[in-house]
Amino acid sequence: MQESALSLIEIIRYVSDLMDALGVAVVSLGVLWGLLGFLRNAAKRSIDDSYKAFRDQIIRALLLGLEILVASDIIRTVAISPTLMSVAILGAIITIRCFLSWSLTLEMYGRWPWQSAEK
Secondary structure, three states: OOOOOOOHHHHHHHHHHHHHHHHHHHHHHHHHHHHHHHHHHHOOOOHHHHHHHHHHHHHHHHHHHHHHHHHHHHHHHHHOOOOHHHHHHHHHHHHHHHHHHHHHHHHHHOOOOOOOOOO
16 A cells, blocks of 8 residues: 655654755845845945944844754754764754854844843
8 A cells, every 4th residue: 555645754854844944044035134224224324323233134134044943953853863963963053053143142232142231
């Protein structure tokens, strides 16, 4: 008997691939949105203010895209190949992405994520 329905592993792989594409799309569209905003604001505001808004938009897009990509990696690793090696690789990927997120947050707000905002 031939099975025509997708297996659970294939569905999970498809969902994680879609999430990968969504993460890339979020970053790409966020950069394009920021560029359009920069061009629109450059005529109205100073170049410094326009640049800061553009940079902040790129950082927000990168942070959101990284979160989606981490979620995709977690789903793929836990559901498809939960071996010790794949979990170790996932841990390394998450560590690198956490460092990137912290660095981007520091760049955007001038403080580490765990520090309280200056009043």
